Amino acid sequence: xxxxxxxxxxxxxxxxxxxxxxxxxxxxxxxxxxxxxxxxxxxxxxxxxxxxxxxxxxxxxxxxxxxxxxxxxxxxxxxxxxxxxxxxxxxxxxxxxxxxxxxxxxxxxxxxxxxxxxxxxxxxxxxxxxxxxxxxxxxxxxxxxxxxxxxxxxxxxxxxxxxxxxxxxxxxxxxxxxxxxxxxxxxxxxxxxxxxxxxxxxxxxxxxxxxxxxxxxxxxxxxxxxxxxxxxxxxxxxxxxxxxxxxxxxxxxxxxxxxxxxxxxxxxxxxxxxxxxxxxxxxxxxxxxxx
Amino acid sequence: xxxxxxxxxxxxxxxxxxxxxxxxxxxxxxxxxxxxxxxxxxxxxxxxxxxxxxxxxxxxxxxxxxxxxxxxxxxxxxxxxxxxxxxxxxxxxxxxxxxxxxxxxxxxxxxxxxxxxxxxxxxxxxxxxxxxxxxxx
Numbered sequence: 001x002x003x004x005x006x007x008x009x010x011x012x013x014x015x016x017x018x019x020x021x022x023x024x025x026x027x028x029x030x031x032x033x034x035x036x037x038x039x040x041x042x043x044x045x046x047x048x049x050x051x052x053x054x055x056x057x058x059x060x061x062x063x064x065x066x067x068x069x070x071x072x073x074x075x076x077x078x079x080x081x082x083x084x085x086x087x088x089x090x091x092x093x094x095x096x097x098x099x100x101x102x103x104x105x106x107x108x109x110x111x112x113x114x115x116x117x118x119x120x121x122x123x124x125x126x127x128x129x130x131x132x133x134x135x136x137x138x139x140x141x142x143x144x145x146x147x148x149x150x151x152x153x154x155x156x157x158x159x160x161x162x163x164x165x166x167x168x169x170x171x172x173x174x175x176x177x178x179x180x181x182x183x184x185x186x187x188x189x190x191x192x193x194x195x196x197x198x199x200x201x202x203x204x205x206x207x208x209x210x211x212x213x214x215x216x217x218x219x220x221x222x223x224x225x226x227x228x229x230x231x232x233x234x235x236x237x238x239x240x241x242x243x244x245x246x247x248x249x250x251x252x253x254x255x256x257x258x259x260x261x262x263x264x265x266x267x268x269x270x271x272x273x274x275x276x277x278x279x280x281x282x283x284x285x286x287x288x289x290x291x
Numbered sequence: 292x293x294x295x296x297x298x299x300x301x302x303x304x305x306x307x308x309x310x311x312x313x314x315x316x317x318x319x320x321x322x323x324x325x326x327x328x329x330x331x332x333x334x335x336x337x338x339x340x341x342x343x344x345x346x347x348x349x350x351x352x353x354x355x356x357x358x359x360x361x362x363x364x365x366x367x368x369x370x371x372x373x374x375x376x377x378x379x380x381x382x383x384x385x386x387x388x389x390x391x392x393x394x395x396x397x398x399x400x401x402x403x404x405x406x407x408x409x410x411x412x413x414x415x416x417x418x419x420x421x422x423x424x425x426x427x428x
Contacts (some may be wrong), residue, residue: 022365037414041304041305042303044300044305045300045301045302045303045305045370048361048368052361052370112421150301150303151301151302154302159407163403209331211330211333211360212332212333212334213318213319213320213323213335214319214334214335218319219333219334219359223359226372229302230302233302
């Protein structure tokens with residue numbers, strides 16, 4: 001049985017851990033709110049972009065001279081997987097679920113005889129994938145979104161992807177990230193971004209056909225790279241909100257566990273204190289009786 | 292008189308929205324004004340100045356660094372990656388931006404980098420010209 005002093009030290013150490021996790025939880029809650037607001041604010045732009053893609057892309061995708069960025073290269077041999085994780089840990093299963101899905105996807109695609117290249121966004125994903133797939137990582141981008149994810153961050157990623165695409169480094173690209181549903185629930189998502197999945201807007205097909213200025217090709221050539229950036233931006237925002245949500249619930253349960261531990265240790269400490277007192281009493285009484 | 296609903300959106304947020312008599316957009320093929328009932332159209336937007344007119348006078352002007360405009364009979368949505376109310380921009384700022392872009396072009400290496408720098412310089416130059424033109428009025 002540890003001594004009283006040891007118990008006291010132990011309790012104190014758990015208490016300070018609890019203070020830290022509690023603080024982290026509150027910070028995550030504040031950051032989560034900001035991330036949600038950012039996602040909300042980005043919606044009008046993304047929605048307008050979707051409308052334009054739907055009305056322009058649908059027609060152009062079928063035609064012969066469609067840009068490669070829309071129609072694909074005609075092959076699907078080389079796949080670029082963008083793995084978007086966080087830079088920091090202590091957020092429950094957030095990073096490992098993404099990495100697990102990435103590994104699964106890589107194995108599945110390799111089994112089909114495809115080549116997989118990896119672009120890591122976020123330090124955690126890079127660190128976890130480096131060991132097994134180090135040679136396939138073409139690049140990694142870290143320290144995005146400080147203090148918060150901006151459009152410039154998405155552009156950095158998109159520029160890299162476009163540069164690789166223009167160099168003919170890959171045929172198909174998809175991004176793995178966590179879609180935000182609530183603070184306790186994130187939905188693991190793998191979304192194809194090149195060639196893009198065209199958004200389906202129910203009333204777009206029936207709505208008035210647009211006129212184009214200067215012409216469809218010019219607009220499309222301008223629109224596609226920007227659409228890619230918007231898709232990445234959206235994924236990064238969702239990911240940022242999910243990260244804070246995951247961290248918040250992880251820190252919440254850590255705080256609760258620390259509380260349970262303190263309770264248990266206190267109980268043990270009191271028991272052992274009482275046992276000592278009882279033992280001393282017995283010693284005194286039996287000593288007195290022996291006289 | 293019917294009004295046209297406009298909104299000027301950036302990826303990060305909606306900068307402005309409301310109703311106006313006319314919205315003047317610097318289109319890729321030249322400026323165009325959007326009145327209520329305009330034919331549905333999608334156009335590129337070149338770097339320049341978006342003007343909102345209401346009640347016979349200009350109520351707001353925004354400096355935009357290019358993007359797209361989506362026009363329907365009732366609505367005019369301008370998508371710009373970068374937009375600022377004209378009051379928050381000064382001629383010095385734009386001149387500085389042009390200088391920075393020119394310097395970046397000077398030191399750019401590699402084809403991709405040079406192209407990006409050239410594009411940035413073009414945008415900066417267009418913005419300064421458009422600003423000077425509007426400031427003179």
